[in-house]
Amino acid sequence: MKTEFPHPGVAMRTNPHGVKIVRLHYSADPGKGDGEKTLVPELGLPLSPWALKQYQGMTKKANYLQEYEIDFAPRWETRLCVTSMRLQSHA
Numbered sequence: 001m002k003t004e005f006p007h008p009g010v011a012m013r014t015n016p017h018g019v020k021i022v023r024l025h026y027s028a029d030p031g032k033g034d035g036e037k038t039l040v041p042e043l044g045l046p047l048s049p050w051a052l053k054q055y056q057g058m059t060k061k062a063n064y065l066q067e068y069e070i071d072f073a074p075r076w077e078t079r080l081c082v083t084s085m086r087l088q089s090h091a
Contacts, residue, residue: 009024009029010025026050033051035048043065
């Protein structure tokens with residue numbers, strides 16, 4: 001099987017130390033990334049049938065972007081909780 005790059009769902013880069021980094025997203029697997037997309041307004045993203053099922057089954061939906069979309073940007077609810085904890089611990 002020949003794999004061509006760029007391949008959907010796979011990104012490669014080299015960091016400043018010369019280490020090659022491969023980002024592998026679920027959409028690289030046709031069984032997970034293909035199918036009619038459904039827009040999820042809370043995320044602002046269209047999800048494949050497989051990804052939508054994963055999202056709907058999560059107990060803490062706020063973690064979806066980090067766990068499945070490889071997005072580690074802090075969310076306002078997370079920052080709010082950390083700030084509240086810091087305020088309480090310094091009181």
